[in-house]
Amino acid sequence: MYTSMMRIRKFEEKIISFYTLGKLASFPHAYIGEEAVGVGVTANLRDDDWITSTHRAEGHVLAKGSDTNRVMAELFGKATGISSGKGGSMHFGDKSKGLLGATGIVSSGIPIATGAGLSSQVRHTDQVAVSFFGDGAVPSGAFHESINLAATWNLPVIFVCENNLYSTWTPFSSVSKNTEVASRAAGYSIPGVAVDGMDVLAMYNAANEAVTRARNGGGPTLIEAKTYRFGGHYIGDPDIRTKEEKAEWLKRDPIKMLADHIVGAGVATQDELKAIDQKLEAEISSAVEFAEKSPFPAESDALKDIYYENPNADWTEPAKSELGSRVISMREAINEAMREELTRDPTTIIYGQGYMGKRGGPFQVGKGLQDLYGKERVRDAPISELTLVGVGLGAAMTGLRPIVEIQFVDFTTLASDQIVNHAAKAHYMFGGQYKVPLTIRTATGAEGSSAAHHSQSLEAWYMHIPGLKVVIPSTPYDAKGLLKATIRNDNPTLFLETKSLYPLKGPVPEKDYTIPLGKADIKHEGRDVTIVTWGKMVHESLKVAQRLEAEGIGVEVVDVRTLSPLDKRTIIESVKKTGRVVVAHEENKTAGAGAEISAIISEEAFSYLKGPIMRVATPDAIFPYSPPLEKFIFPNDTKIEAAVRAVLASGK
Ligand SMILES: Cc1ncc(C[n+]2csc(CCOP(=O)(O)OP(=O)(O)O)c2C)c(N)n1
Numbered sequence: 001m002y003t004s005m006m007r008i009r010k011f012e013e014k015i016i017s018f019y020t021l022g023k024l025a026s027f028p029h030a031y032i033g034e035e036a037v038g039v040g041v042t043a044n045l046r047d048d049d050w051i052t053s054t055h056r057a058e059g060h061v062l063a064k065g066s067d068t069n070r071v072m073a074e075l076f077g078k079a080t081g082i083s084s085g086k087g088g089s090m091h092f093g094d095k096s097k098g099l100l101g102a103t104g105i106v107s108s109g110i111p112i113a114t115g116a117g118l119s120s121q122v123r124h125t126d127q128v129a130v131s132f133f134g135d136g137a138v139p140s141g142a143f144h145e146s147i148n149l150a151a152t153w154n155l156p157v158i159f160v161c162e163n164n165l166y167s168t169w170t171p172f173s174s175v176s177k178n179t180e181v182a183s184r185a186a187g188y189s190i191p192g193v194a195v196d197g198m199d200v201l202a203m204y205n206a207a208n209e210a211v212t213r214a215r216n217g218g219g220p221t222l223i224e225a226k227t228y229r230f231g232g233h234y235i236g237d238p239d240i241r242t243k244e245e246k247a248e249w250l251k252r253d254p255i256k257m258l259a260d261h262i263v264g265a266g267v268a269t270q271d272e273l274k275a276i277d278q279k280l281e282a283e284i285s286s287a288v289e290f291a292e293k294s295p296f297p298a299e300s301d302a303l304k305d306i307y308y309e310n311p312n313a314d315w316t317e318p319a320k321s322e323l324g325s326r327v328i329s330m331r332e333a334i335n336e337a338m339r340e341e342l343t344r345d346p347t348t349i350i351y352g353q354g355y356m357g358k359r360g361g362p363f364q365v366g367k368g369l370q371d372l373y374g375k376e377r378v379r380d381a382p383i384s385e386l387t388l389v390g391v392g393l394g395a396a397m398t399g400l401r402p403i404v405e406i407q408f409v410d411f412t413t414l415a416s417d418q419i420v421n422h423a424a425k426a427h428y429m430f431g432g433q434y435k436v437p438l439t440i441r442t443a444t445g446a447e448g449s450s451a452a453h454h455s456q457s458l459e460a461w462y463m464h465i466p467g468l469k470v471v472i473p474s475t476p477y478d479a480k481g482l483l484k485a486t487i488r489n490d491n492p493t494l495f496l497e498t499k500s501l502y503p504l505k506g507p508v509p510e511k512d513y514t515i516p517l518g519k520a521d522i523k524h525e526g527r528d529v530t531i532v533t534w535g536k537m538v539h540e541s542l543k544v545a546q547r548l549e550a551e552g553i554g555v556e557v558v559d560v561r562t563l564s565p566l567d568k569r570t571i572i573e574s575v576k577k578t579g580r581v582v583v584a585h586e587e588n589k590t591a592g593a594g595a596e597i598s599a600i601i602s603e604e605a606f607s608y609l610k611g612p613i614m615r616v617a618t619p620d621a622i623f624p625y626s627p628p629l630e631k632f633i634f635p636n637d638t639k640i641e642a643a644v645r646a647v648l649a650s651g652k
């Protein structure tokens, strides 16, 4: 433990000197003073145990055993870095050592570690997960939601708060009435222990007890390490803490305390410790040499590893002639897809709110699954959207294939940190090491005066995020095939279920089939005008196509089925044929997906256009409760028909 602590100290001192010389692209947050926490805890862990870390990550990463050369190279932005130069100091990831990632967002690693604990429990291993975080994370939702979930599900997770009294420059006492972090454990009925974070032996012993308990099925523990960083918040930070306060803490330098203990107990001599120090200095110097000599990543690497593409994926859609005669609802088709995937792959699990186990969630889409697959794989989840998605991410990174049900797309906004900042970026920012087979299912769209908080369509928000896939089926047949492909694909994917379509019936093959993500479907062929659409508006568009057929007008209805990836080729081919385009969607108009699709058409098929592209969408309004108001703003076949007639009348 002495070696590990001193390695961190020497590493950080070197980094400080490099930063001061202007040799690093960004400013790291030094761990000096807190070494006993990371080292005392990780000394109890195996390589296959997991940790999540924070912006102050070098200490955790080195303590967990990552290669010094590659950690240094990451700080230099080199291709040999542990995250291939994609992450830097706030996004270290190292699969080989169980490092599920540092994060630049305070508290966000906590749900991810909790998900790793879930993975251990479901796969019946004895691995444990540790989340390191600062006092700054304690008032956050992620902290409380995660501890509640880990306690309720009895997960093998150790929550380690490095309470160094400050978050940036804010004293903990000025943002929390209760400054005893460990005392919060009582509120969740789990053990909580406050430890002298400057004493590595005390840290080791406290962590040993917690890790042993977690490995043996005893559930989570909250450890509060009372510690202090000797430097400012970041390297180069004009520190605001008093000299007196710093001097008091410096007297209890954790490395000096351990050295005194070692020498006093006769375990090693001062000279022997010096020899270790010199060896470490040589190790750090050669790490610097390694980092300096390493190449930068190629420019083309900037666009690599945004998605994981499985070279062995064999997703083939059955021919329309194979649809068969069985007719079921969209709700049943989704349930069937989940049943088939839960049967096919024992690492697939599902959890959600609304009594998922018995009722199957608010729309009963998961009905019967718990009876078939048991309480371990089909779970009731608390109202903790942020943590539910973060847990799914941690579980997906560690061997599960989770399906997380969020009741309404409106509520995904609570989970947007985990969706946007973490799930979507995990494959890329850790240099392509992790696959993220995470499915987030949610109900979307307006129906039945649900008003402002249960009616939105947010697909354009998520389509905007690289690393995330967005799927929105319009028929039971598409729903089954697309959901199976979504669950099997190794990328975080938002699966949007239009709630007004749940009762819709249609033919669905009983056999196992998938529909590749990124493949549009022409739902109605025509030569005169193209409607690009998805979800409920597919059906409104089909009504228009049928009506206009009687007048000899051919309307082609292109159902994109997935917005990300978007099947540009099918859209462009249709535009080349018809030269006239309407884009119809339920989400509101400004910066909706229709704007993007219109831009693509104008960039890639402008010369084929015979007139302007028109959009039919909900106006930029908030969904009202009153039925006539809701009806007034909602797009429908009449509005689409008017747009189709307008584009036919305009231009060349
Ligand atoms: C959600 C979020 N809010 C604000 C920040 C800006 N920020 C970066 S580090 C930090 C302080 C964190 O304090 P603490 O968690 O106690 O960790 P420490 O720096 O003390 O180790 C803040 C506020 C952030 N990164 N993430």
Ligand SMILES: [Mg+2]
Residues within 6 Å of the ligand: 134, 135, 136, 162, 163, 164, 165, 166, 167, 168
């Ligand atoms: Mg702090």
